[in-house]
Every structure is written in C-alpha cells, then in structure tokens.
Amino acid sequence: MTTSTFVAGNGWLYRFDPRAKILLMLLLCVWFFLPVHLVGLYVAVALIILTTACNTGFSHAWKTFRSILPMLLFMVLFMPFNVRDGQALVQFGSFTVVTKEGLLQAGRLAGRFIGISYVCTLLFATTIMNEVMLALRWYRLPYKAGLVVTLAFTYIPFIADSFSQIAESHRLREAEAEQGRRLLQRLKDLVPTLTSALVVALRSIPNLAMSLEMRGFGLSNRRSQYHNLASYRHPFTHFLLSAIIPVVLWLLCKA
Amino acid sequence: MQHALHISNLEFTYRSWKEEECDSLFSNLSLKLGEGSKTLLLAPFNKGKTTLAKIICGVCPKYFPGNLRGTISLFGRDLSTLEPWDLLTSCSYVSQNPQEQFVATSVEEELAFGLESLGLSRSEMKERIDAALGHWGLESLRTSSQQELSGGERKRVLLAVQEVLQARLWILDEAFDDLDQTWRDQLRKTIQESDNTILVLASRYLQEFSDLFDQVVLLDQKRIHTPAFDALLPRFSRLCGDDLPSPLDGQVLDSCKKHTLSCIDLQAQRKRLSTLQGQMFSLSVPNFHLDSGELVTLVGPNGSGKSSFSRLLCGLDDPISGAVCIDGQPFTSKELSKKVGYLFQNPDLQIFLPTVEEELSWSLKRRKDLKPEEMRSRVSECADLFGLKLGDTPTTMSYPLRKALQAAVYFLLDRPFYVLDELDSSLTYNSALSIIARLRQKGAGLLLITHDRQFARGIAQRGYGIGDGRMASL
Amino acid sequence: MQQNRNALKVAVVAVLTAVVVVFTMVVRIPTAKGYLNLCDVAICFIAFTFGPWSAFIAAGLGTALADLISGYAQWAPISFLVHGIEALLIALIVRQKGDKEASLIRKLLAGFVCIATVSLGYFALSSLFISTASVAAAEIPGNIAQSAVGFVLGLGVASAVKRAYPPVRSLAW
Numbered sequence: 001m002t003t004s005t006f007v008a009g010n011g012w013l014y015r016f017d018p019r020a021k022i023l024l025m026l027l028l029c030v031w032f033f034l035p036v037h038l039v040g041l042y043v044a045v046a047l048i049i050l051t052t053a054c055n056t057g058f059s060h061a062w063k064t065f066r067s068i069l070p071m072l073l074f075m076v077l078f079m080p081f082n083v084r085d086g087q088a089l090v091q092f093g094s095f096t097v098v099t100k101e102g103l104l105q106a107g108r109l110a111g112r113f114i115g116i117s118y119v120c121t122l123l124f125a126t127t128i129m130n131e132v133m134l135a136l137r138w139y140r141l142p143y144k145a146g147l148v149v150t151l152a153f154t155y156i157p158f159i160a161d162s163f164s165q166i167a168e169s170h171r172l173r174e175a176e177a178e179q180g181r182r183l184l185q186r187l188k189d190l191v192p193t194l195t196s197a198l199v200v201a202l203r204s205i206p207n208l209a210m211s212l213e214m215r216g217f218g219l220s221n222r223r224s225q226y227h228n229l230a231s232y233r234h235p236f237t238h239f240l241l242s243a244i245i246p247v248v249l250w251l252l253c254k255a
Numbered sequence: 256m257q258h259a260l261h262i263s264n265l266e267f268t269y270r271s272w273k274e275e276e277c278d279s280l281f282s283n284l285s286l287k288l289g290e291g292s293k294t295l296l297l298a299p300f301n302k303g304k305t306t307l308a309k310i311i312c313g314v315c316p317k318y319f320p321g322n323l324r325g326t327i328s329l330f331g332r333d334l335s336t337l338e339p340w341d342l343l344t345s346c347s348y349v350s351q352n353p354q355e356q357f358v359a360t361s362v363e364e365e366l367a368f369g370l371e372s373l374g375l376s377r378s379e380m381k382e383r384i385d386a387a388l389g390h391w392g393l394e395s396l397r398t399s400s401q402q403e404l405s406g407g408e409r410k411r412v413l414l415a416v417q418e419v420l421q422a423r424l425w426i427l428d429e430a431f432d433d434l435d436q437t438w439r440d441q442l443r444k445t446i447q448e449s450d451n452t453i454l455v456l457a458s459r460y461l462q463e464f465s466d467l468f469d470q471v472v473l474l475d476q477k478r479i480h481t482p483a484f485d486a487l488l489p490r491f492s493r494l495c496g497d498d499l500p501s502p503l504d505g506q507v508l509d510s511c512k513k514h515t516l517s518c519i520d521l522q523a524q525r526k527r528l529s530t531l532q533g534q535m536f537s538l539s540v541p542n543f544h545l546d547s548g549e550l551v552t553l554v555g556p557n558g559s560g561k562s563s564f565s566r567l568l569c570g571l572d573d574p575i576s577g578a579v580c581i582d583g584q585p586f587t588s589k590e591l592s593k594k595v596g597y598l599f600q601n602p603d604l605q606i607f608l609p610t611v612e613e614e615l616s617w618s619l620k621r622r623k624d625l626k627p628e629e630m631r632s633r634v635s636e637c638a639d640l641f642g643l644k645l646g647d648t649p650t651t652m653s654y655p656l657r658k659a660l661q662a663a664v665y666f667l668l669d670r671p672f673y674v675l676d677e678l679d680s681s682l683t684y685n686s687a688l689s690i691i692a693r694l695r696q697k698g699a700g701l702l703l704i705t706h707d708r709q710f711a712r713g714i715a716q717r718g719y720g721i722g723d724g725r726m727a728s729l
Numbered sequence: 730m731q732q733n734r735n736a737l738k739v740a741v742v743a744v745l746t747a748v749v750v751v752f753t754m755v756v757r758i759p760t761a762k763g764y765l766n767l768c769d770v771a772i773c774f775i776a777f778t779f780g781p782w783s784a785f786i787a788a789g790l791g792t793a794l795a796d797l798i799s800g801y802a803q804w805a806p807i808s809f810l811v812h813g814i815e816a817l818l819i820a821l822i823v824r825q826k827g828d829k830e831a832s833l834i835r836k837l838l839a840g841f842v843c844i845a846t847v848s849l850g851y852f853a854l855s856s857l858f859i860s861t862a863s864v865a866a867a868e869i870p871g872n873i874a875q876s877a878v879g880f881v882l883g884l885g886v887a888s889a890v891k892r893a894y895p896p897v898r899s900l901a902w
Contacts, residue, residue: 078867151744157400196603196604196605199606201748202897208743210317211357212739215416219340226371338733649893
C-alpha cells in the first residue's frame with residue numbers, strides 16, 4: 001500500500017516554494033467559491049488542468065480526472081433537479097424537471113468541484129510530504145503535530161503489512177470457510193483479524209515512545225533541522241505570484 | 256577511574272496482569288563496566304538480556320511497567336534522577352528487533368532525528384550522516400523508507416544511527432544476527448577499532464566473538480557471573496539446554512496414514528519488495544518432496560525465496576506453472592490451506608483471545624462434530640503437552656510461550672504437514688526442537704525454514720538449499 | 730516528579746492515526762452498493778478505549794490523511810471535522826472512571842450520536858462545500874449503514890481487545 005502522493009516530474013511547480021504553493025492553493029480554493037461568471041470559471045479550470053498536464057504529465061492529469069469521475073457523474077445526474085423555479089427546459093406536463101437555472105448551477109458546481117480537486121492534487125503531487133510538513137512548520141504548526149503526522153506516515157506501511165499477514169494467518173487457521181457467506185457472517189469473521197491487528201498495532205506504541213525518548217525527544221533545548229527549505233531561492237517572488245494570480249483571476253472573471 | 260556502568264543489587268520484576276505475581280527477573284545483580292572496555296554478556300533467549308539493556312537506557316520500567324530496586328550509575332550519574340533523553344550522549348541501544356526503533360520515513364531522516372534533538376548544526380549533521388551511510392553501505396538507500404529494506408539493511412540503519420549519535424556506551428542486542436558475512440566482519444572491525452564502551456548481548460553465533468572482548472560474563476539465575484574462560488562456553492551451552500538430548504532422538508511417532516507432499520517443476524513469480532521497482536522475482540523448484548513424519552530443512556540467505564516457496568506450499572499464492580501435489584494429486588490453493596499449516600515467524604499474528612484455553616478451543620469450536628467434554632479434554636491435554644497454562648493471557652506471555660501457543664493451535668488443527676518459518680530465531684535450540692518434536696508426534700511432515708545452516712545440518716535427515724530463486728537438494 | 734508523558738501521547742496518537750488510515754483504505758468489504766470501509770470500526774474502537782482528545786485527533790487526522798492519500802483531498806477538512814467530532818462525542822459519552830463498563834443506555838446513546846454525526850455532518854458540510862443538498866442527501870443512507878455497522882463492530886472489537894490485551898489501559902490518555 002503506497003502512501004505517496006508525489007509524482008516525479010520537472011515542471012515549474014516543482015521549483016515553486018512550498019510555502020507559497022500552500023498559499024496559492026488556499027487562495028484558489030477560495031476563488032472558486034466567489035461569484036465568478038461561468039465561462040471564466042471553466043477557463044480557469046482548463047488552465048489548471050493544463051498546468052497539471054505540463055507539470056505532472058498527461059497520464060496523471062487523466063488519472064485525477066478518472067478518480068473524480070464517479071462523483072462528478074453522480075452530481076451531474078442529480079443536481080439539475082435541484083432548482084425548480086425558473087425557465088423550464090424539460091417538462092412533463094405541468095411538472096418541471098429541469099430548469100435552465102438548475103443546469104447552470106450544476107455546471108458551476110461541477111466546475112468548482114473539478115477545479116478544487118485538481119488544485120489540491122497538484123499541491124501534493126508536486127511537493128514531497130517532508131517539504132509540506134516543513135512548510136506547515138514555517139506557518140507555525142507546532143512541532144509535535146508535525147511529528148504525529150510524520151510518525152503516522154512511518155507506521156502506515158507497517159500496520160498495513162501486518163494487517164495483510166494477519167488476515168492470511170487467520171485465513172489459514174480457519175480454512176474451513178465456505179463460499180458466499182452472508183454479509184453478517186463475513187463481518188463476524190472479520191473480528192478476530194481486526195482484534196489481532198489492533199493488538200499488534202497497540203504493542204508497538206510503547207516501543208515507539210521508548211525510541212522517541214532514546215533519540216532525545218523531550219530534551220529542553222531547541223531542536224535543529226536537518227532538512228530545510230533553503231533550496232527554494234525565491235520565496236518572496238513566489239509569494240507575490242501566489243497572491244497576484246488569484247487576484248487577477250478574480251478581477252478578470254467577476255460576475 | 257570512573258566506571259562507565261555500575262550496577263549494584265539490581266532487582267526487577269515485571270508487573271503482572273493476572274492475580275499471581277510474576278517471577279522476578281533479576282535478583283541481586285551487579286555489573287561493572289570500565290570506560291572503554293568491551294564486554295560480552297551471554298544469556299539464553301528470554302532470560303532478561305533485553306530487559307537489562309532497557310533498564311540501562313532508562314526506558315524500563317517507564318514503558319514496561321515493573322518493580323525496580325537497586326542502583327545504577329552511568330558515567331557517575333545516578334540513573335534514577337535522569338530521563339531517557341538525558342542519556343542521549345551517554346548510552347545508545349540497537350534492538351534485537353529493528354522494527355521497533357524506527358521513527359522516521361527515510362533512512363536519512365532516521366539518522367538525523369537524534370542529531371536534531373542534540374541541536375547540532377546542519378553541516379555537522381551532514382558530515383556525521385554521510386560518514387555513517389558510507390561506513391554501513393547505505394548510501395544508495397538514503398531516501399528509502401523502512402518498508403523497502405530487508406532485515407539486514409534495517410539492522411545496518413540502526414547501527415548507523417548508533418554511530419552517528421556517538422554515545423559513550425553502546426549496547427548491542429544480538430547485533431550479529433540478521434547480518435550477512437561481510438557486515439558481520441564490518442561490525443567486528445567497528446567494535447575492535449572503537450574507543451567507546453561496548454556491551455554486546457548475545458546468545459548465538461558466538462564464533463564471531465572469540466577475541467574481541469576484555470570481559471565475558473554470564474547471566475544465570477538472575478545474576479551476573481564471571482566464570483573462568485574455559486568453563487564459560489560449556490556452562491553457557493548447559494544453560495541453553497544444548498547438552499540435553501535432542502527431543503527428536505528416539506522419538507517414536509504415532510502410527511498413521513502416510514502422505515507425501517511434493518512438487519515437480521514448480522515456477523512462480525513475485526513482486527520484489529525492494530528499492531528496485533518493478534522487478535519480478537522468479538522462483539523455480541525442480542523437485543521437492545516431503546513425507547509424513549519427516550523433518551526437512553530449507554536453508555538460504557535473506558531474500559532468496561524461502562518465504563515465497565512456503566507461501567506456495569500452504570496455498571497463499573498460486574504458481575505460474577506446475578502444481579503442489581499431495582499423494583500425487585495436484586491440489587488447489589484453497590484445498591492446500593486445509594492440509595498444510597504455516598507457522599509465521601511472528602506468533603502474534605493470530606492471537607486475539609483473552610486466555611490460552613479460548614485460543615486453543617476456538618478452532619475446535621468451529622467443528623460441529625466434537626462434544627464439549629471431548630473438546631475440553633483435548634484442549635487441556637494439548638496445553639500440558641506444550642507447557643502452557645490454560646488461564647494465561649496470550650498477549651502478556653513470554654515469547655517462547657507465545658511460540659508454543661502458536662504451535663499448539665496448529666497441533667489441534669491436525670494438519671498432515673507443517674511449514675515452520677524461522678522457528679529457531681529468538682528461541683534456544685532446545686525450545687525450538689521441543690516444539691518440532693511435539694508437532695511431529697502425530698506423524699506430521701515438517702519443513703523447517705532457517706538461515707542457520709549449522710542448526711539445520713544437525714537436525715534434519717534431508718535438506719534443501721535455495722539461492723536467488725532456485726532450489727536444489729543438499 | 731510528574732512524569733513527562735509527551736512521548737507516549739505522541740506515540741499513541743500517531744499509531745492510532747495510522748490505524749484509522751489503514752482501516753479506511755485497506756479493508757474494503759464489497760456489498761451490493763459498492764464498498765464498505767471500516768474507518769468507523771477503528772474510530773469507535775479508539776473512542777471506547779482511549780480518551781476524548783486522542784480519539785478526536787486520531788479519528789480526524791486519520792480520515793483526513795486517508796482522503797488525501799486516496800486523491801479526495803477536498804473531503805479532507807470535512808472528514809477531519811465530522812469524524813473528529815464523532816470520536817470526541819462517543820468518547821465523552823462512554824467515558825467511565827476506572828475500569829467500569831459503560832451502561833447499555835450510554836452505549837445506545839453513543840451509537841445514536843455516532844450515526845447522527847456522520848450522516849448529518851457529511852450532509853451539511855458536503856452540501857455547503859462540495860455539491861448541493863440533493864446530491865449530499867443521496868449519500869445519507871450509505872453513511873448511516875456504514876456508521877451503524879462500524880459502531881457495532883467497533884464495540885465488539887473494543888471489548889475483545891481490552892480482554893485480549895490488558896496493558897492497553899495504561900496507554901489511554
């Protein structure tokens with residue numbers, strides 16, 4: 001099981017300062033909620049998809065679209081039925097099914113959905129998790145919070161591997177399983193596996209705490225940092241860009 | 256001259272989670288290590304080596320509740336007044352089980368963590384880390400995460416962490432285990448050339464240690480003994496039970512129907528679990544057979560395909576060509592899992608019930624044809640055979656007992672064949688052999704997988720060797 | 730001297746967060762309507778066994794990280810709030826002094842709160858930030874089913890773990 005959201009590539013976003021990237025992502029997400037006219041919205045979405053394709057590659061851009069497609073279809077099918085008043089487009093007798101407003105709203109929300117998905121994906125695909133955490137710490141995220149996230153990422157593969165081994169071990173132990181058990185029985189049979197998996201995970205907690213303290217967690221002096229963001233040489237410019245791009249988009253696309 | 260480590264009258268008892276008290280682990284234990292000296296502490300598995308190491312590092316009883324009495328001083332400082340993080344530059348520990356000591360997502364971060372706690376400058380950190388990575392051959396694994404590393408590589412990462420911290424006392428718990436020959440030599444060289452005080456805890460591969468140490472002590476009957484050199488090794492092997500007759504000698508097996516597990520021209524493929532992405536690992540087995548009542552061993556280095564083969568045998572994976580047969584008939588994986596039992600190296604993978612009795616009865620309960628009294632008698636017979644107490648809580652039992660419980664569970668399942676994955680790791684040879692003897696009692700055929708060639712040669716009638724995915728009989 | 734338990738607290742929350750992520754992503758039971766994931770089992774287990782704050786952080790952070798890793802980053806803040814509050818409320822309701830078992834009434838109340846928080850929380854936040862009320866409403870039955878199943882299983886697993894591994898009591902904060 002992979003926990004990596006990073007996609008290797010060489011575009012300009014990879015060289016963009018992570019702190020500024022986070023700001024840009026947040027501002028763009030806010031922008032999508034502002035009242036902008038529909039055409040502008042879709043132009044922005046197209047630009048974002050283009051940026052994704054240029055930075056992380058076309059296959060990644062397509063994969064992102066594919067993963068949001070089910071939800072998108074769901075939304076498109078259900079949303080137009082939401083708004084009932086307005087200019088009717090499809091009618092069954094006196095019962096309005098789809099209105100122009102409904103369709104417009106659906107279009108707007110779908111566009112917003114696609115846009116925000118791509119923006120968030122882009123942030124995590126072009127920045128390694130380590131640097132995301134460093135950037136958050138620069139934003140004054142407490143050290144302990146960052147440590148919890150890093151440790152969680154360290155332990156996810158271990159727990160996932162134990163889990164599959166435990167499932168196999170239980171499967172071998174029972175080995176009397178009949179095919180096509182009802183859902184209730186399958187859930188009940190899951191309890192031993194879940195219990196063992198949780199016990200294995202819980203057992204690792206004292207060891208982790210012990211290792212943290214043995215490596216100096218708890219010392220009162222200030223911790224230094226092995227990795228930092230010094231390799232990003234133009235933070236100020238990047239911050240400026242992060243602020244300017246959403247503002248420009250807003251001014252151009254105001255409804 | 257100040258002693259590096261001075262322990263006097265140490266007593267320790269683990270906290271008991273049942274009504275009865277646990278037996279004390281140490282009683283009146285004293286040990287003195289001079290600064291710069293190299294000491295070897297011998298003790299069989301499960302007698303308290305690791306607990307002693309953790310007490311010295313200050314994390315026991317903080318994280319492993321128990322009753323501690325006595326005084327310990329490290330470089331003149333009383334341990335009871337210090338927290339584990341105060342000992343960062345005084346004492347460092349490499350655990351027997353590398354998994355439990357990882358705190359970071361990549362090898363580089365792992366080395367940097369302790370240095371960041373010390374508040375060192377970036378350049379100093381970089382210098383130390385680069386030196387350690389080079390020393391232990393980890394340069395190419397700089398950004399690998401723990402899951403991508405093999406057991407030996409993980410051990411080397413922890414050794415590198417120890418080197419980077421430059422603590423004054425090094426404690427190595429079974430450090431030579433898991434390492435390939437080249438790295439064992441490297442570790443020998445490191446110990447030899449180091450100025451630090453070194454304490455190595457060991458119970459195996461003793462031939463590596465012959466001339467390295469100033470002092471060799473024995474942990475026996477809850478105290479430290481310093482016998483004369485000639486008496487040392489014999490006394491130690493007596494402690495481990497090596498001089499006891501092998502439980503396998505003269506074992507008379509219950510008569511039963513004989514079966515044969517075999518495969519001819521078996522081929523399989525598995526994704527390689529290493530930093531080389533996308534490379535498939537091919538396994539080819541020209542010929543293999545195991546009869547009921549036989550004990551056969553499979554030896555090979557780490558990563559050679561031992562566990563891939565055992566997964567095929569017990570039906571967890573499917574082969575690409577060829578099939579695993581019992582009595583000449585090919586079996587599907589589902590059917591195989593009912594005939595071949597697989598004891599994972601980690602016995603905790605299937606423990607989930609509060610008492611030994613419930614664990615043992617659980618598999619029997621699912622069979623509708625057993626009466627409750629018969630089930631109970633079988634369960635208590637089995638517990639007696641394996642030396643288990645019915646009311647014990649499995650998760651708080653010691654490691655050898657949990658291994659025995661794992662074997663007991665499978666014993667009750669009555670499979671005709673068993674695959675034992677690295678049974679002898681972390682167990683004395685005698686304990687491992689007793690478990691093997693009991694499983695064999697009803698005439699089952701056993702395949703023991705190990706990387707200890709000496710042990711394999713001594714006990715098995717036939718052996719197979721595996722290297723780089725090809726298996727051949729020895 | 731008051732023992733500094735920071736490392737233990739950090740370790741507990743980190744490992745529990747990882748557990749929630751694994752349970753959300755790795756275990757998928759196919760049902761008629763798609764996949765059932767077990768995040769609520771993990772969350773309820775944590776809420777029953779550990780204290781309110783560790784439950785809040787582990788549940789919230791765990792589901793948020795799972796969303797992030799799976800590519801549904803938009804839901805991350807919503808999951809954080811919904812599951813975090815779910816865990817916090819359940820833990821507060823069933824919290825008892827010492828080793829006493831919570832009464833049946835408290836458990837039923839906790840179950841109700843669990844199902845209500847998840848279904849209403851997702852409904853409210855999704856309709857505000859992701860899509861519209863009608864779309865979000867369509868997800869309610871699925872959420873109710875998943876959280877109900879998760880709660881019952883979580884209860885069962887929590888008591889099984891407490892009996893199988895008594896030292897867990899010393900880990901809770």
